[in-house]
Amino acid sequence: MGEKESTEFFDRRTWTPCPLHDTVTKQIASDLERGEKRMDRFEAKIDQLLDGQQAQALSIKTLQDTVQNGLTSDIRITRDSTKKLELKITEICTNYDSKFKEYDDFSWFRKWANRMKNNVVSKVLTITFIGGFLVGIMLLGLWISKHLGLIKFGN
Numbered sequence: 001m002g003e004k005e006s007t008e009f010f011d012r013r014t015w016t017p018c019p020l021h022d023t024v025t026k027q028i029a030s031d032l033e034r035g036e037k038r039m040d041r042f043e044a045k046i047d048q049l050l051d052g053q054q055a056q057a058l059s060i061k062t063l064q065d066t067v068q069n070g071l072t073s074d075i076r077i078t079r080d081s082t083k084k085l086e087l088k089i090t091e092i093c094t095n096y097d098s099k100f101k102e103y104d105d106f107s108w109f110r111k112w113a114n115r116m117k118n119n120v121v122s123k124v125l126t127i128t129f130i131g132g133f134l135v136g137i138m139l140l141g142l143w144i145s146k147h148l149g150l151i152k153f154g155n
Contacts, residue, residue, distance in 0.1 A: 116123065145151040 142151070
């Protein structure tokens with residue numbers, strides 16, 4: 001009989017839990033459901049993170065391709081253009097150096113012309129005065145010659 005009692009006691013089909021065990025079992029079940037929901041949310045967030053990382057990896061790859069294909073050739077073109085521009089600038093500077101040397105060769109004329117320009121009023125007045133003085137001397141000479149009888153005019 002002792003054996004029969006022990007088997008009846010552990011028979012799960014007929015066993016009914018006590019109210020305390022029933023509450024704990026329901027709480028464990030609800031905790032398990034919440035845990036599963038939480039795991040689902042974590043999995044969804046991890047999926048979003050993985051999608052974001054894949055999108056970033058794709059955009060980084062696109063940028064790398066752009067830099068390698070487009071910008072590298074643009075840099076080469078710019079470098080070649082810069083070399084050509086440097087040669088042109090060197091040629092222009094050489095031409096200007098030769099022109100400045102020619103300009104310096106005639107510096108004596110420029111200095112004289114600048115002095116004349118700066119003193120044009122005084123030079124004109126001086127020439128006018130000297131010319132008037134010479135005309136006056138000539139007229140005085142003619143007057144003196146006429147009155148002394150050295151030169152005869154008309155009759």
